[in-house]
Amino acid sequence: MSTATPIPVRSPLPGALSGATAVLVGGSSGIGLAAAVLLRSVGARVVLVGRDPDRLEAAVAQVRSSGPAGDPDDAVLGVAGDGGDEQTLADAFDRAGQVDHVYVTAGGISGAGPLTALSADDIRTTLGSGPLRTVFAAARAAATRLPAGGSLTFSSGILVVRPYPGMTVPLAAGGAVETLTRALAVELAPARVRVNTVRYGRIDTPLLRSLPGLDSDDAVAAAGASVPLGRFGTAEEAAATAVFLMANNNVTGQVITVDGGETLV
Numbered sequence: 324m325s326t327a328t329p330i331p332v333r334s335p336l337p338g339a340l341s342g343a344t345a346v347l348v349g350g351s352s353g354i355g356l357a358a359a360v361l362l363r364s365v366g367a368r369v370v371l372v373g374r375d376p377d378r379l380e381a382a383v384a385q386v387r388s389s390g391p392a393g394d395p396d397d398a399v400l401g402v403a404g405d406g407g408d409e410q411t412l413a414d415a416f417d418r419a420g421q422v423d424h425v426y427v428t429a430g431g432i433s434g435a436g437p438l439t440a441l442s443a444d445d446i447r448t449t450l451g452s453g454p455l456r457t458v459f460a461a462a463r464a465a466a467t468r469l470p471a472g473g474s475l476t477f478s479s480g481i482l483v484v485r486p487y488p489g490m491t492v493p494l495a496a497g498g499a500v501e502t503l504t505r506a507l508a509v510e511l512a513p514a515r516v517r518v519n520t521v522r523y524g525r526i527d528t529p530l531l532r533s534l535p536g537l538d539s540d541d542a543v544a545a546a547g548a549s550v551p552l553g554r555f556g557t558a559e560e561a562a563a564t565a566v567f568l569m570a571n572n573n574v575t576g577q578v579i580t581v582d583g584g585e586t587l588v
């Protein structure tokens with residue numbers, strides 16, 4: 324894996340991603356879907372991975388329709404399956420042919436509850452089958468396939484540093500993603516592959532709107548007023564940070580927060 328050649332110097336602006344290919348694990352909704360649209364807008368090819376085939380098909384159609392007319396069909400691909408399943412990721416890499424960047428936004432909230440109300444099995448299941456399983460599967464798929472200058476970007480949330488009760492297990496998993504980011508960054512640096520994480524505050528996505536009391540524009544605006552900058556983030560704002568991390572060949576092992584200032588107060 325070691326190479327004496329330094330990581331390539333190229334423009335760190337998103338336009339440098341033109342012609343690159345990104346696998347978006349969780350690309351059928353929310354932040355991952357927004358990343359797909361942004362990446363297509365700068366000329367990158369995208370491969371979306373998600374479990375629900377209907378949701379995935381709709382997302383592929385949405386990304387295609389946002390791109391230039393006459394886009395080749397393979398500019399936007401969908402691979403249905405669980406991102407924690409190594410075979411699904413192998414299929415996604417094979418369909419892509421060549422992959423430069425991987426962004427994992429697959430996840431959600433699972434395993435919440437007071438520790439004393441959780442069984443040992445609940446804990447094992449959350450740690451073994453939740454977002455951690457997906458980031459490890461993505462890391463294992465990417466580690467041997469990404470070229471020099473390639474990147475892996477993961478997702479975490481600000482509750483990792485501002486926890487509240489009843490979240491021990493999901494936040495232990497989220498914290499592990501951030502630690503994995505640094506550990507993997509040094510391990511993959513000899514291959515000139517970078518690893519980073521975007522840590523989100525509350526971002527207005529279908530996941531956020533599935534939470535109790537947040538199912539309307541008015542409710543989201545009212546709840547967002549408590550954020551220092553006065554609103555929740557948009558999926559595009561969150562995704563743009565991942566696009567920055569893909570493009571910038573001098574950033575690795577970092578966790579970048581996009582939260583409208585939520586962690587400051």
Ligand SMILES: NC(=O)c1ccc[n+]([C@@H]2O[C@H](COP(=O)([O-])OP(=O)(O)OC[C@H]3O[C@@H](n4cnc5c(N)ncnc54)[C@H](OP(=O)(O)O)[C@@H]3O)[C@@H](O)[C@H]2O)c1
Binds near residue numbers: 527
């Ligand atoms: N939105 C927020 O406020 C916020 C805050 C902090 C952290 N986050 C984290 O940011 C990430 C993205 O959140 P989001 O708001 O964009 O969520 P979202 O709108 O629910 O999108 C998540 C996407 O991931 C896919 N997915 C989930 N599990 C998967 C799996 N095992 N394999 C493949 N695809 C999977 C979902 O599709 P299928 O269900 O069809 O597979 C969906 O396309 C999540 O990890 C979330 O926990 C979000």
